[in-house]
Amino acid sequence: MKVSDRRIAEWWEAPGIEARDAFDEEILYLNALTEEIALPRWAILVRDRMPRWGFEPCAHRFLEGLEQVLAMIGAGRVWARFGGCGDVPLSVQRKLDAFGAALVQWSDNGGRAAGDPLVRRLGAHTADRAEAARAMGEVILGIGRGPAEVDAVLERWAERAQFSPARILVDGEEAPLAVIAHHPCAYTLLWNVERLAHCIGNGEPPSAVVCVPALRIAPKLDPERIAILREIGDSLADWLQERTPRTVIGQKVHALIGPRDEVRHWLVASLYKTLKLWQVHLDNVLGEKHDYLSLI
Known part of the structure; x- marks a missing residue:
């Protein structure tokens, strides 16, 4: 042939x-x-x-x-x-959806989601953290609905975010949530979500690690x-x-x-x-x- x-x-x-x-x-x-x-x-x-x-x-x-x-x-x-x-295993998608739902629920007023291990990383419920958590939750939930949906969510949040933590998460192609949303196939996906929640709760600059940088940390992770x-x-x-x-x-x-x-x-x-x-x-x-x- x-x-x-x-x-x-x-x-x-x-x-x-x-x-x-x-x-x-x-x-x-x-x-x-x-x-x-x-x-x-x-x-x-x-x-x-x-x-x-x-x-x-x-x-x-x-x-x-x-x-x-x-x-x-x-x-x-x-x-x-x-x-x-774009290949996300069903087990990872299930955890991702649970993370997204918990973040959105916590963003309202804390509520029952306050006991979730992920949202505990967010710290005390404040207006800026709540906005960042909702943006994060909606983007994460959008990943499972496909690229068009998640891009629409990112664009919407880039236009309406009021506080700095949320703006940093969504503003631009290199923003952490954009990076995660466009590379959900990275083995670091769930780790990145937990890391972003920690950054929100501790006021640290958020970042996401995918592709070649993800390989750099693979020996430990x-x-x-x-x-x-x-x-x-x-x-x-x-x-x-x-x-x-x-x-x-x-x-x-x-x-x-x-x-x-x-x-x-x-x-x-x-x-x-x-x-x-x-x-x-x-x-x-x-x-x-x-x-x-x-x-x-």
């Missing part, structure tokens, strides 16, 4: 790859294989679902999505994948996220070198990938390369250094 140049370029939309002239020798090698191997359509579609911008390690379900890609390689077919932009990513990468390297898996996760990775053939070898090498790009990026973000398998 012939693969268009445009599609090949789109595969590598990842850290360190800004244009075709940024392709390194490993990418050129993997791209060249697309013309040498009789690639079935399912393989092309699986390759399209591998990590790149829009399917990133900061997403709630990045690891679940990555496991799905491994399973697709083994099954020889493709299906919907978790972990993309969600250490397993990075550890499992690296272990999957190591397991793929072992598979490519026909080595016995060294860990239980490695055994599962190899089992998911399935039998060896040239199509799966190309897919596994491509997946390893995408994870390698992300891991090198993480090394730069975290100030670490790791050794990686060369594909050529």
Whole structure:
């Protein structure tokens, strides 16, 4: 199956790859294989679902999505994948809705919501805190209703906010609530909400952490996220070198990938390369250094 140049370029939309002239020798090698191997359509579609911008390690379900890609390689077919932009797990959405409802209820006069762990972070009920809490609650509830709804809520609050705490939360694209609303897929979503409530209650400058900055704090906030990513990468390297898996996760990775053939070898090498790009990026973000398998 012939693969268009445009599609090949789109595969590598990842850290360190800004244009075709940024392709390194490993990418050129993997791209060249697309013309040498009789690639079935399912393989092309699986390759399209591998990590790149829009399917990133900061997403709630990045690891679940990555496991799905491994399973697709083994099954020889493709299906919907978790972990993309805007993907919010039902469990997270449920907590988010509860947070939003509690904030709106507390903003009225405290009431029964005063005992909620989140709103306790807001401190004493005052007019400025109440306004900020209502803005926060309405934006959070809007996230579950889709981008158009949440943008309308943000715009409405940007126009009507009277006190400084609420204005800071909603004014501009980089305002904390705007950042959260436009990146609900970040694993830091609920942590950001709790953090903003704390900032309101303590009069601290509010901010939200998503995307690359969220990866910077992952070793403390969600250490397993990075550890499992690296272990999957190591397991793929072992598979490519026909080595016995060294860990239980490695055994599962190899089992998911399935039998060896040239199509799966190309897919596994491509997946390893995408994870390698992300891991090198993480090394730069975290100030670490790791050794990686060369594909050529």
